[in-house]
Amino acid sequence: MAKEKIILTGDRPTGKLHIGHYVGSLRRRVELQNSGEYDKIFIMIADAQALTDNADNPEKIRQNVIEVALDYLSAGLDPEKCNLFIQSAVPELTELTFYYMNLVSVQRLQRNPTVKTELEMRKFEGGTPTGFFCYPISQAADITLFKATTVPVGEDQKPMLEQTNEIVRRFNHIYGETLVEPSILLPDNAACLRLPGTDGKAKMSKSLGNCIYLSDTAKELKKKVNSMFTDPLHLNIEDPGHLQGTYTDTEGVEHSYQNTVFVYLDAFCQDSDFEKFLPEYKNLDEMKEHYIKGGLGDGTCKKFLYNVLNDRLEPIRQRRKEYEKDIPAVYEILKKGTEEARKVGAQTLAEVRHAMRIDYFDDKELIAEQAKRFAEANK
Ligand code: TRP
Numbered sequence: 001m002a003k004e005k006i007i008l009t010g011d012r013p014t015g016k017l018h019i020g021h022y023v024g025s026l027r028r029r030v031e032l033q034n035s036g037e038y039d040k041i042f043i044m045i046a047d048a049q050a051l052t053d054n055a056d057n058p059e060k061i062r063q064n065v066i067e068v069a070l071d072y073l074s075a076g077l078d079p080e081k082c083n084l085f086i087q088s089a090v091p092e093l094t095e096l097t098f099y100y101m102n103l104v105s106v107q108r109l110q111r112n113p114t115v116k117t118e119l120e121m122r123k124f125e126g127g128t129p130t131g132f133f134c135y136p137i138s139q140a141a142d143i144t145l146f147k148a149t150t151v152p153v154g155e156d157q158k159p160m161l162e163q164t165n166e167i168v169r170r171f172n173h174i175y176g177e178t179l180v181e182p183s184i185l186l187p188d189n190a191a192c193l194r195l196p197g198t199d200g201k202a203k204m205s206k207s208l209g210n211c212i213y214l215s216d217t218a219k220e221l222k223k224k225v226n227s228m229f230t231d232p233l234h235l236n237i238e239d240p241g242h243l244q245g246t247y248t249d250t251e252g253v254e255h256s257y258q259n260t261v262f263v264y265l266d267a268f269c270q271d272s273d274f275e276k277f278l279p280e281y282k283n284l285d286e287m288k289e290h291y292i293k294g295g296l297g298d299g300t301c302k303k304f305l306y307n308v309l310n311d312r313l314e315p316i317r318q319r320r321k322e323y324e325k326d327i328p329a330v331y332e333i334l335k336k337g338t339e340e341a342r343k344v345g346a347q348t349l350a351e352v353r354h355a356m357r358i359d360y361f362d363d364k365e366l367i368a369e370q371a372k373r374f375a376e377a378n379k
Helices: 019-035 047-051 058-075 091-103 106-111 113-122 135-144 155-175 218-226 260-268 271-277 284-293 298-324 327-356 364-377
Strands: 006-011 040-045 083-086 150-152 183-185 244-248 254-258
Touching (some): 006 019, 006 135, 019 040, 019 058, 019 150, 019 298, 040 058, 047 135, 058 083, 058 298, 058 327, 083 327, 091 135, 091 155, 091 327, 106 113, 113 135, 113 155, 135 155, 218 298, 254 260, 260 284, 260 298, 271 284, 284 298
Parallel strands (some): 006 040, 006 150, 040 083, 150 183
C-alpha cells in the first residue's frame, strides 16, 4: 500500500483568528481539504500548548476554544472531510511527549530559535514554566501521533518541524522504524508568510490592536481599512507613491516600511476583483504602476482593499452565523473529531510501546522468557 498522506496542523486558542491566520494557513487548509489528495486531515485546537504560558488564565483558553472552532468551520473546514479536535482531550499525546523527552536535551531546546524569541518576548516572571520550555517536544508528539506526512504551517514553525524530525530519526534509530518524518508545507505567496498588522507593524497581534478578525463586521472592517498604514511620503494624490521605503520620524530615527495596503492586496486580491471593483486596471501590477507614478490616491486603494476583503469575509461571516445558532452541535463536532483522533493515536501509541518494548502485557515472549528464567533459578 502506498504511504498514506496525512495532514496535521493546529492553532493555540489564545484569541479569535484574524486574516493573518487566514492567508497564512486557513485558506490553504481549506484548499488542501478540498483537493482530495489527503487520506486524513487532523486540525487541532492546541489548548494544552496554550496553557503552557497561560497557566494562570485558563478561562481565556476555555473561551477561545469555541471561537477558534467557529473560525475553522466558518473559514470552510468541513467536519465531513477533516477531524477537528481538542488537544487536551487526547491523553495519548501526553504519554508520547513523556517518552520523547528522553530523546531531546535541555541544551537542544535552549537552541530552538522560536522558543528563544518567545522567551525574550514574554519575560516570564518567576522563571520559565517547564511545560512551556518543553512545548516543542509536545508539538513533535502532536505531529507524529497521527503519522502526519504534511504539516501546513507558517515559517515561524520551521524550527518545530526540524526538532520533530530529529526526534523521529532518533526514535527510529534506537527503537526501530516506527515513526514518520513529516514535511513542512509553507504558504506559497510571500505576502502570506507573515501578514503585518494594519498599523504596518511586523505582526498582527491582539495586544497591539492591529488585527482584522475573521468575525469582524463589514463596519468594523471598513474602519480598520480606512485607518491603515500606507505610504507616509504620499501626501498628495499627485505625488509618486511607494510600495515600500524608509522615512525619518520627528526624532530623526530612520524606519523602513512597507505600504500595508499593497501587502494586503498582494495577499488577497485576484485579477477578477478588478473587473468587479476597480475596472480602471486589469490587475494589481497596473494598479501599482499608477500608484508609483503618482495620481492614484490612498483613499481609492483603501476602498478597493475594503471591497476585496469584504468579498472574502462575507461568506465566512455567513457560515459563522449559521454555526453560532447551534453551539452544542459545534461541541459535538469537536467531540467526534477528538474520538477519531484518539482512535488513530491509540494505534500509534501501541506501536510506540511495542517498539520501546514496554508493552509488557502484550509481550508473550517476555512473559514466557521471565517464567523460564525464574523456573530455572528455582530448580
Ligand atoms: N505552535 C502552533 C502555533 O503556535 C500550534 C501547534 C501546536 C501546532 N501543535 C502543532 C501546529 C502541531 C502544527 C503542528 O500556532
